Amino acid sequence: MTSLRRDRSPMIVPFALAMVLVCCLNAGSAGAADYHIQVRTILAANSDQGFDPRLLDLKKDLIALNYMSFQLLDTTGVTLSPGQTGKVKLPGGRVLLLTPVGVVGSKIDMKIAIREGAESILTTRMRIENHGTVIIGGPGHEAGFLTLAVTANF
Amino acid sequence: MLSAYFDGELSGRQTARIEAHLASCAHCRAELARLRETQALIRDGFLVGAGDGARELEALLGAVRQGMAGGVGDGSDRPERAARRWGLRALVPAAVGAAALVLVFRFAVYRTPEPVVKTLVKNDCIVDTIDGGDRTVLLFKTHNSKMTVIWVSGNGERLSPEEV
Structure with missing residues (x-):
């Protein structure tokens, strides 16, 4: 089970990066x-x-x-x-x-x-x-x- | 009508009439026979298809089992490892693709909604509160563009417009 969790981490990283990027862009537009x-x-x-x-x-x-x-x-x-x-x-x-x-x-x-x-x-x-x-x-x-x-x- | 008779959708009286007609009409009897043949073909075809499908499915499962048995390792956890490898190979590109889609959607498709701008009454203004202390405050709109004017007077200053 532990190894499965570890193996999933590579696919979570791109998602997390994309979400952070989108949140930053939205925050920027709200500030404008x-x-x-x-x-x-x-x-x-x-x-x-x-x-x-x-x-x-x-x-x-x-x-x-x-x-x-x-x-x-x-x-x-x-x-x-x-x-x-x-x-x-x-x-x-x-x-x-x-x-x-x-x-x-x-x-x-x-x-x-x-x-x-x-x-x-x-x-x-x-x-x-x-x-x-x-x-x-x-x-x-x-x-x-x-x-x-x-x-x-x- | 013949089709409805064949499907058993007619009332008893209508069925009796059709059967009486069939007894004397070779053409309709031939048509009814064609309907029965068509139904039989369809039913048999489904059965044949189902049988082929089952055989193909069994062959496919056999091939998968054989392929998994031929993997690297001691054999005790081969199916799990193979599934994990397949999952990673498929899901990592899928995740990257999904992230790319999100970015494309954010930049190319999604736009922050523009505020609705009513231009019909350009200078429309609603004064909610106004306080001029001990001064006189006049509030009115101009004739031409209905521009709101707040005029504070007091301390000896003269009142202004005739617009009041």
Whole structure:
């Protein structure tokens, strides 16, 4: 019986190697499920600067905010794993915190917070359609208001 | 009908009618005779085949026994050793082949399912919770692309859009 067990070991080895390889590959693909979040920081104001041409894809939505000018201040992209929090610095010492929780259907479940020092300006949790954009705005900056266009991809 | 009569599937009345017809119809009698001959051939053929098969099986077993008896060793455990050797020779390549198949399946056939992406409503967004502290928070969607807007106002900042 013992000799039979010993004789079977050569055929187990290729199987074990194949299984380990497949498990490693699956683990690798699972780890690749990252979320790519783009944040465009925009200054909405009633100045004569007009509409920044780099924001043309958002023009129809931004003009609904009823300001005269929209200028792109910064564009930041972060890649985050589920549960990981990314920080995006905003003008005025503020910080935007992004935490993707997971995917629900075709939407990304995400927590978003804006803080100014220790003060919390906004905390929200939402589900955004993949490649969809949500606009968050309101905090004052210079002669206008900060407006953030957050686009989530997975 | 004749075939059904031959197989005994008819009722008594139908059988009587067929038999009455057979008494007067040579053609149908000949047809019935052909059916009987065919059945006999099939039955005999099966028996002959079974007999040949049994003989062939016995010959094959004899050859196997002879081959195993002619192996190396003292003879007491020859069948077990031979079976073990045969098993290893066959199973190791089979295991390697199976592993190769698994790898081929993983790389060539199986793909990690792509997430379902609905593109009909690109900016569809569901806000589950929202907290602006002591600030006023406006939540609305734009007319054009139904983009969700969260507007925080307070501390003297003016309320914004007419979209509200």
